Amino acid sequence: ASIADPAGKPQRIRFVPAHWTSWYDHWLANVHDWCISRQLWWGHRIPAWYDDAGNIFVARNAAEAAKRSGKPVSSLRQDEDVLDTWFSSALWCHSTLGWPEKTPELETFLPSSVLVTGFDIIFFWVVRMVMMTTYFTGKIPFREVYINSIVRDEEGQKMSKSRGNILDPLDLIDGTTVDALVKKQTYGLVLEKQREAIEKRTRRQFPDGLPAFGADAVRFTFASLATFGRTLNFDLSRCEGYRNFCNKLWNASRFVLMNVDGKDVGLDESRPVTRSIADRWIVAELQSVEEEVNKQLAEYRFDLAAKAIYGFVWNEYCDWYVELAKVDLARGDDAAQRGTRRTLVRVLETILRLAHPVIPFITEELWQTIAPLAGKRGESISVQAYPRADPEKRDEAAASEIALLKEVVSNAREMRVEARVQPGERVGLAIATTASTAERVRALNEYLSALARLSQVNIRAGTSAPGFDGAPSRILAAYDTHIQLEIKVDPAAERERLLNERAHVDREREKTKAKLANERFVTRAPAHVVAQERERLASSEATLAKLDAQIARVSPVNQPSRTQ
Structure with missing residues (x-):
């Protein structure tokens, strides 16, 4: 939307999402008369006075009206109606800044940066604020308008008192x-007759009431749901997931504080610091997430910004880097340990600033303790500079090595589950690979052994199967590598176990398929229940595919399996 200023220069108002601009333009192209009077007990009373002959005198007050009419105040009657609330609220942007006086506030803060509102009042409020502000000041009231979604319940129903939802x-x-x-x-x-039905539904849906999720988890939930859709369906389970995220961040911070307490965290820049491959990798990854979050916030994609923060904190920092740091803190000289402790606290401090707009309370609490360890000073995290990516800190070499490590560890962990190896039990891993990859894996051996709980890693040249009959194995095609657990397996007993497990999963799949084939269930059940059943079916089919591969691995050649 474009409006000219007093000098004739275009002033543009940007709508986010952009498609709402057409709504705005449609209203302006089809302007109708506006009845600005309302019969209410509250509001701004219409500044119009009538004499006995019905003549109308519009003035700022009764005295001015009397002067204009040439009659005494006592002979005039003020209109009893009040102004439409949208007429009054349309004056907000400039009247709150001291207008009609030319105040410093009016000069500084008009236009403001952004208006956040719902699409249902674009006509009522947004357009009229633009009309009023430009008419009285010659300026647009704001540069951008962010239209948020209307929140509905998990079944997509509009939230209302009459529905009790x-x-x-x-x-x-x-x-x-x-x-x-x-x-x-x-x-x-x-409708009072709905009371009984609403009470029954509420007690069925929330038999134990609502647990306390905390303000941060609720904020994170709504940020993650803030897509560009017209509506969003609120999902209570998301609150639980983001409460778990806050707990994860808290526990990671406790781990960091426990491991750096009373130790050198690299505040003295004159002392030597050596960074491990893991330290270099997490710092490089931090640059990527900083860039992504800033980009998405600038585009008002709060859902994608929240997703980027969640993925980096949960997956990269907590699940991978903290575990790698444990290895580094248990080895190396003073400079290396100093480098890891420094990286732990400085990346964590940056995470807290990065997540602060979404989860302000837990990040403020943690930052007060973490910040001094990272060399930061200030009264509050809320007035600190927001993180920005530094291209100089990107490290493709470190990213490549950790990607290889992740691939081997993830597959080794899957094979342990597949073979039902107890969590505390250490087993060997055989790796057949190329000479260049073998050298890279040897450099990562301590990380690999710790994260995959391995007793030993045996690496040999070549890419054929290492040779442990019946033991779980994987081919890492991207690295021309074959890995296999060094365990003994009774093929016949393992095959029988897998066939029994497959039969059980197949029975559950058939039950789910029958339920979804029932048109009455699909059309009458709540949408989220149907979605859960479809997810269950997809999960069952994925499990069956994995079991079939495992059965084939332990089956003699040409021996059929009971996979019908």
């Missing part, structure tokens, strides 16, 4: 009992 955010934050929830859901119903 509204969830109070304070109840999600602090938790509540089922009785208190029922009382709130049935208060002020439009």
Whole structure:
């Protein structure tokens, strides 16, 4: 949308998502008369006075109206109606900044950066603020308009008191009992006859009430759901997932503090620091996530920014780097350990600043303790500089080596589960690969042994199967590598076990298929229940495919398996 300023220079208003611009333009192209009076007990009373003959005098006050009419105030009657609320609120942007006086605030903050609102009041509010502000000041009221989604319940129904499906955010934050929830859901119903049905549904849906998720988890949930769609379906299970994320971040911080307490964290820049391949990798990955989060925030894609933060913190920092750091802290000289401790605290401190707009409370609490260890000072994390990517810290070599490590470790872990190796048991791993990859794996051996819980790693030249009959194996095609657990397996007994497990999974799959083939179930069951059944079917079929591969591995050549 473009509007000219007093000098004739275009002033553009950007709508996000962009398709809402057409709604705005449609209204302007089809302007209708606007009835600005309302019959309410509150609001701005219409500044119009009538004399006995019905003549109208518009003025700032009764005295001015009397002067214009030439009659005493006592002979005039003010209109009893009030201005439409959208007429009053349309004056907000400039009237709050001191208008009609030319104040420093008006000069500095008009136009403002962004208006956040819903699509249902583009006509009522947004357009009228633009009209009023440009008419009185010659300036647009804001540069961007972010249109957020309308929140619906998990079944896609509009939240309303009459349906009794509204969830109070304070109840999600602090938790509540089922009785208190029922009382709130049935208060002020439009149709009293719905009370019993709403109470039954509420008690069935929330038999134990609502647990306390905390403000950060609720904020993270809504950020993750903030797509460019017109509506979003609120999913309570997402709150639980993001509460777990907050716990994960808290526990990772405790681990870091426990391992750096009273130790050198590299604050003295004059002392030598050596960074391991893992240290270099996590710093490089941090640059990527900083760039991604800044990009998505600039585009108002809060869902993608939240996804990037979640993925980096949970997967890269907590699940991989913290485990790799444990290895580095148990070996190496003073410079190497200093480098790892320095990386642990500085990456964590940056994570806290990166996540602060989404989860402000836990990040503030943790930052107060972590910041001094990272050489940061300040009263609050909220006034610190937001992280920005530094291209100089990217490290393709480190990324390549850790990618190889991840591939071997992930496959080794899958094979351990497949072979039902106990978590605490260490087994050997045989690797057949090329000479160049073999050298790379040897350099990563300590990481590999620790993360995959291996007793030994035997590497040999060549890419054929290492030779442990019946033992789980994997081909890592991207690295021309074959890996296999060094364990003894009774092929006949293992085959029988796998066939029994397959039969069980197949029975569950057939039950799910029958349920989804029932048109009555698909059309009448809540959408999320049908979605869960479809996910269950897909999971069963994926499990069957894995079991068939395992059965083939332990079956004699040409011997059929019971896979029908």
